[in-house]
Amino acid sequence: MVDYRIRPVIDEDKEWITNFLTERWGSPIIITRGKIHHGNQLSGFVAEDKNEKIGLITYDIENEKCEITSLDSLIENIGVGSNLIEKLKTKASSSGCEKLWLVTTNDNRKAIRFNQKRGFNLVAVYPDAVEKSRKLKPEIPLIGYDGIKIKDEIVLEMKI
Numbered sequence: 001m002v003d004y005r006i007r008p009v010i011d012e013d014k015e016w017i018t019n020f021l022t023e024r025w026g027s028p029i030i031i032t033r034g035k036i037h038h039g040n041q042l043s044g045f046v047a048e049d050k051n052e053k054i055g056l057i058t059y060d061i062e063n064e065k066c067e068i069t070s071l072d073s074l075i076e077n078i079g080v081g082s083n084l085i086e087k088l089k090t091k092a093s094s095s096g097c098e099k100l101w102l103v104t105t106n107d108n109r110k111a112i113r114f115n116q117k118r119g120f121n122l123v124a125v126y127p128d129a130v131e132k133s134r135k136l137k138p139e140i141p142l143i144g145y146d147g148i149k150i151k152d153e154i155v156l157e158m159k160i
């Protein structure tokens with residue numbers, strides 16, 4: 001059994017977050033709906049066991065809406081991703097947010113499935129939006145999961 005805890009991101013995590021997001025997403029910059037987020041400047045929660053960090057969720061609160069700007073789990077299928085979302089839901093709610101939302105891409109079947117099972121609804125598809133994001137972040141690959149071209153942004157949200 002993996003024994004881990006979830007705690008808020010602290011300043012000392014910034015270098016790790018930069019490296020982690022670069023490894024997972026090509027750079028610490030995250031583009032969603034045309035907005036540039038600097039992942040290492042965002043708030044978030046880290047999942048860590050006694051030896052190492054095993055998950056990260058980052059977020060951005062604006063206009064009483066909390067956006068999940070990144071979510072990554074290094075040890076899958078033991079609850080890390082779900083628990084990070086639950087932790088953020090509590091934080092967002094206590095910060096006065098009414099919605100939790102996120103953007104994923106058309107190739108990320110797993111994220112679309114996972115988030116719907118956690119209570120998110122599909123609310124919008126922006127065809128070819130990733131082309132614009134790629135101008136701001138050329139590291140976004142052309143081909144994603146299952147050999148699918150990464151083209152469209154998909155927005156999921158839930159009321160909290």
Ligand SMILES: CC(C)(COP(=O)(O)OP(=O)(O)OC[C@H]1O[C@@H](n2cnc3c(N)ncnc32)[C@H](O)[C@@H]1OP(=O)(O)O)[C@@H](O)C(=O)NCCC(=O)NCCS
Nearest residue numbers: 071072073075076077078079080081082083104111114117
């Ligand atoms: C999507 C992602 C964050 C999920 O993280 P995770 O840590 O595997 O998530 P969980 O362990 O909470 O849930 C995954 C599955 O394991 C199951 N699970 C959770 N705890 C479990 C346990 N103790 N035993 C068995 N199964 C378990 C969950 O029920 C879930 O299955 P379901 O979706 O059919 O209900 C992870 O796959 C990931 O990092 N993906 C790549 C990055 C990415 O695409 N991020 C974007 C997400 S928006």
